[in-house]
Amino acid sequence: MALSRDEAAALDAADPLASFRARFVLGDEQRIYLDGNSLGRLPVATRDRLRDLVEEWGERLVSGWPDWIDAPARVGDLLAEGVLGARPGEVIVSDSTTVNLYKLCAAALELGAGALVTDTGNFPTDRYVLEGLAAQRGAELRIVDDVERALPGAAVVVLSHVDYRSGELADMERLTAAAREHGARVVWDLSHSAGAVPVELRAAGVELAVGCTYKYLNAGPGAPAYLYVARELQDRLRSPIQGWFGQRDQFAMERAYDPVEGIGRFLAGTPPVIDLAAVEEGVRLTVEAGVGRLREKSVALCELIVALHDAWLVPLGFSLGSPRDPAVRGSHVSIRHPEGWQICQALIRAEVIPDFREPDFIRLGVAPLYTRHVDIWDALDRLRGLVERGEQRRYEAARSRVT
Numbered sequence: 001m002a003l004s005r006d007e008a009a010a011l012d013a014a015d016p017l018a019s020f021r022a023r024f025v026l027g028d029e030q031r032i033y034l035d036g037n038s039l040g041r042l043p044v045a046t047r048d049r050l051r052d053l054v055e056e057w058g059e060r061l062v063s064g065w066p067d068w069i070d071a072p073a074r075v076g077d078l079l080a081e082g083v084l085g086a087r088p089g090e091v092i093v094s095d096s097t098t099v100n101l102y103k104l105c106a107a108a109l110e111l112g113a114g115a116l117v118t119d120t121g122n123f124p125t126d127r128y129v130l131e132g133l134a135a136q137r138g139a140e141l142r143i144v145d146d147v148e149r150a151l152p153g154a155a156v157v158v159l160s161h162v163d164y165r166s167g168e169l170a171d172m173e174r175l176t177a178a179a180r181e182h183g184a185r186v187v188w189d190l191s192h193s194a195g196a197v198p199v200e201l202r203a204a205g206v207e208l209a210v211g212c213t214y215k216y217l218n219a220g221p222g223a224p225a226y227l228y229v230a231r232e233l234q235d236r237l238r239s240p241i242q243g244w245f246g247q248r249d250q251f252a253m254e255r256a257y258d259p260v261e262g263i264g265r266f267l268a269g270t271p272p273v274i275d276l277a278a279v280e281e282g283v284r285l286t287v288e289a290g291v292g293r294l295r296e297k298s299v300a301l302c303e304l305i306v307a308l309h310d311a312w313l314v315p316l317g318f319s320l321g322s323p324r325d326p327a328v329r330g331s332h333v334s335i336r337h338p339e340g341w342q343i344c345q346a347l348i349r350a351e352v353i354p355d356f357r358e359p360d361f362i363r364l365g366v367a368p369l370y371t372r373h374v375d376i377w378d379a380l381d382r383l384r385g386l387v388e389r390g391e392q393r394r395y396e397a398a399r400s401r402v403t
């Protein structure tokens, strides 16, 4: 593993994805951005497309709808085939991850009563959605450390493919099968995996999934999320949000609610056309690069973080907060330190952008489309320097609102 900067630069020179970096708006060469797992960079193609689309809106007004209205399904199909290992007609882009999770969990719960289960480490919004649903439906809620032991009597299980804190990658196929043996359905949250980690929904036997587009898929702040329902299950599920965009003969207007066949029944209201264009461009870039190559590069970059952490940071009191084995790790590496919050502040001052997760996790996200080996080397070099000099002590231990 490369420990000299020259060796890191040589790996970049041999990187088959190197040219993708220039497809993003950069203009900040001093800044090392290691937070693409929270909000991805802006692709040049997206900036140009959005400018054009805003012009188009101004010119076409309501006559634009025939060209805009199918975007949720069209972009969903691109995601399905190019990123998620699903078939056309199994993915739709709509709403936020949180709302989609609610829709799928509520619909799955209608198929059979039982407990709602998730793990204590899951992303907060996933736990909140289940808490609310349990209260509304009078269902039992189990938030546990060991999901597999909580499967008997479960109806719906919510799991993250990649743990947002530790980066641990779950065994999707095995856990889906284990839940099915108990008659439970898993809703997978792909927010921290799709676009950087291979996802093969059909091959893994997955029936239900949701995920966001503004992390590794680079679709921008507030871009809509997606949901996946395996074809076999679609017509047995009903969305708890009965909206006109999921209605048969939508523009006939005066009919009683009668949802369309297929994934479209999970649409609720008018799609965010401008944001959908951003999702489409982001997904196109990912598809062009190929998830297999993205994964290879992501693993190489994460391994470099681990190697430099061991060599430089362990003597400074750091420990690894992520699995050591790349086979069970997503596309970020968390490192831990008792002064983690202050170190994050000092790092941002040094123009390295990580993020922080309680209680002491500094997340270093690797977005393989635009992160280079030298970025990792320089970021960890700046980090060791500032901790050696004790610069973190200039910052308060109190937290700010957005971390």
Ligand SMILES: *Cc1c(COP(=O)(O)O)cnc(C)c1O
Binding pocket: 096, 097, 098, 099, 123, 125, 126, 160, 164, 189, 191, 192, 212, 225
């Ligand atoms: C980022 C993320 C979300 C985001 O949910 P929003 O509704 O888009 O705010 C949800 N779940 C997980 C696991 C995430 O990482």
